Amino acid sequence: MMPCNACIRVTKGSMDVESWQSQLRKGAAELVVLAALDRQRAYGLQLLATINAGGELVTEGGLYPLLARLEKAGRIAAEWVLPEAGGNPRKYYVLTDEGRQLLAAMRGRWAAFRQTIDQLVEE
Amino acid sequence: MTDEHRINDYVRRLGWSLQRLDPAERTALVDEIRSHLIESAAAGTDALDRALAGLDTPYALGRRFVEEYELAGAVSGSGPRRLLVALLGRSTRRVAGASAVFVAILCYLCALIFAAMAAIKPFAPGRVGAWRVGSGWEAGILIPTSNAPELLGLWIIPLSIALAIASYLAGTLVLRHTARLMLR
Numbered sequence: 001m002m003p004c005n006a007c008i009r010v011t012k013g014s015m016d017v018e019s020w021q022s023q024l025r026k027g028a029a030e031l032v033v034l035a036a037l038d039r040q041r042a043y044g045l046q047l048l049a050t051i052n053a054g055g056e057l058v059t060e061g062g063l064y065p066l067l068a069r070l071e072k073a074g075r076i077a078a079e080w081v082l083p084e085a086g087g088n089p090r091k092y093y094v095l096t097d098e099g100r101q102l103l104a105a106m107r108g109r110w111a112a113f114r115q116t117i118d119q120l121v122e123e
Numbered sequence: 124m125t126d127e128h129r130i131n132d133y134v135r136r137l138g139w140s141l142q143r144l145d146p147a148e149r150t151a152l153v154d155e156i157r158s159h160l161i162e163s164a165a166a167g168t169d170a171l172d173r174a175l176a177g178l179d180t181p182y183a184l185g186r187r188f189v190e191e192y193e194l195a196g197a198v199s200g201s202g203p204r205r206l207l208v209a210l211l212g213r214s215t216r217r218v219a220g221a222s223a224v225f226v227a228i229l230c231y232l233c234a235l236i237f238a239a240m241a242a243i244k245p246f247a248p249g250r251v252g253a254w255r256v257g258s259g260w261e262a263g264i265l266i267p268t269s270n271a272p273e274l275l276g277l278w279i280i281p282l283s284i285a286l287a288i289a290s291y292l293a294g295t296l297v298l299r300h301t302a303r304l305m306l307r
């Protein structure tokens with residue numbers, strides 16, 4: 001059976017939206033990770049659970065390279081910790097002073113950006 | 124294949140994909156991913172399946188790590204070679220990276236030519252210089268038009284050195300600025 005033109009258009013439109021949403025998530029990932037670490041120190045799996053509690057924002061494959069870069073750039077610091085109850089060692093991350101300054105600057109820009117977009121987009 | 128085998132297989136392949144990194148950094152990354160997978164597996168095979176799917180293939184994850192490490196390392200260091208290599212790696216996907224590499228290569232070529240002019244002038248003074256030709260002028264390493272008056276003489280040596288340094292710094296500045304933009 002041949003697909004109708006309307007179906008093709010809808011499918012293509014959905015793919016465009018998915019791609020756009022993926023770019024939005026990617027752009028927000030650094031801010032979201034820094035904000036989560038500002039609340040408490042956390043290890044990778046814990047960060048994923050916190051960040052994705054309301055819907056998937058960051059994947060494992062995006063999170064760990066991002067953490068590696070932030071650590072390399074001195075915006076977060078890490079230490080390996082063995083849980084007191086035993087078990088798997090975990091690499092915990094905390095914000096550095098530089099990371100905290102970056103987060104403050106990003107929050108300011110984010111607020112202004114959100115306000116501008118809201119004004120333009122909201123019906 | 125048991126969960127343990129799957130985890131070992133994944134981290135072994137990831138380790139191979141991270142060969143370009145420093146061994147200590149590679150070990151740290153592999154240990155962290157192993158820890159993530161072991162803790163996911165503790166919640167059940169389905170959780171491990173989701174974790175492996177979320178990480179993507181070991182090769183894809185390794186490539187992302189290498190890209191991020193090289194770029195972060197290149198920005199914190201000052202070597203233009205590292206910046207150039209890191210941005211070249213991304214330039215296939217990003218227009219900004221490709222443009223920066225192109226401009227930087229032009230700058231480095233100019234720096235090379237100016238440095239060569241400064242180096243050759245003492246040994247072949249007639250071949251290097253700036254000459255008045257008609258209503259304009261020409262400069263570089265070339266055979267001058269006969270009887271064309273030379274404008275700078277030996278002053279072209281310090282001028283070429285200054286231009287070589289300026290071109291080199293401009294190329295490095297373009298690479299570093301673009302790398303910072305791409306890190307945001």
